[in-house]
Amino acid sequence: MNKTALITGASNGIGLELAKLFAADKTDLLLVARSENKMQALAESLRYEHGIKVWVLGIDLSDPFSAKEVKAFCDQQQLQVDYLVNNAGFGDYGLFAECDWNKQSEMINLNITTLTYLTRLFLPEMIQRHSGRILNVASTAAFQPGPLMSVYFATKAFVLSFSEAISNELEGTGVTVTVLCPGATESGFQKAAALEESKMVKDRKLPGSAEVAAFGYRAMKKGKVVVIHGFMNALMATSIRFSPRPLVRKIVRRIQEKG
Numbered sequence: 001m002n003k004t005a006l007i008t009g010a011s012n013g014i015g016l017e018l019a020k021l022f023a024a025d026k027t028d029l030l031l032v033a034r035s036e037n038k039m040q041a042l043a044e045s046l047r048y049e050h051g052i053k054v055w056v057l058g059i060d061l062s063d064p065f066s067a068k069e070v071k072a073f074c075d076q077q078q079l080q081v082d083y084l085v086n087n088a089g090f091g092d093y094g095l096f097a098e099c100d101w102n103k104q105s106e107m108i109n110l111n112i113t114t115l116t117y118l119t120r121l122f123l124p125e126m127i128q129r130h131s132g133r134i135l136n137v138a139s140t141a142a143f144q145p146g147p148l149m150s151v152y153f154a155t156k157a158f159v160l161s162f163s164e165a166i167s168n169e170l171e172g173t174g175v176t177v178t179v180l181c182p183g184a185t186e187s188g189f190q191k192a193a194a195l196e197e198s199k200m201v202k203d204r205k206l207p208g209s210a211e212v213a214a215f216g217y218r219a220m221k222k223g224k225v226v227v228i229h230g231f232m233n234a235l236m237a238t239s240i241r242f243s244p245r246p247l248v249r250k251i252v253r254r255i256q257e258k259g
Helices: 013-024 036-050 066-077 101-129 150-169 209-222 231-242 245-256
Strands: 004-008 028-033 054-058 083-086 132-137 175-181 226-228
Touching (some): 004 013, 013 028, 013 036, 028 066, 036 054, 066 101, 101 132, 101 150, 132 150, 150 175, 150 226, 175 209, 209 226, 226 231
Parallel strands (some): 004 028, 004 083, 083 132, 132 175, 175 226
């Protein structure tokens, strides 16, 4: 009997590539995102190529109660979630005082509330079975404040801290939590966040979603806790601990500004 992975944000980018990796390992899938048509096409392809079962749930995960709907769907379909991948998330660019509050609120709901609620809903069953793996997708943004993307950076700091804390709580239970911290990735995120002209990404060759997904997938399988994709990203994330906070804020602001 195949195991089952629940992947949020599975319609594109890192989530889509993670779905392919699980499928190649003969893991059944529950794909969750807003773009149901994209997921249906992906599901059909993965069923045909790997002979697995794939369920699709089109839902807006920025709704703070969406996690309950996902769990209800799993209960209705009698799905046992062995892998929980909290990948869905988005960012926004600009001065906080001028931001669209509704968009910031949706970002907090998606990046923090739904991720945390899904973990709370599925974790007890994993503990009871003494088996399960959770992969939370954060970002290198988690390691410092982010002027011009203040709320996004703060949400990813939450994901990192939360994941590390519950990883410690779960020692000896047979359940592991991995938090993947990629840097800027070629995934469509920059366009959605209006970040394409930022110095952080403009004219830079970024790693692809498939590369980042494979890195995170291997780390999750090994039960690692915090993994940062890319040597320079890891070096920067580590060096920030020893840098004066005012300097960190200025450097991040300079990198974030549009060139």
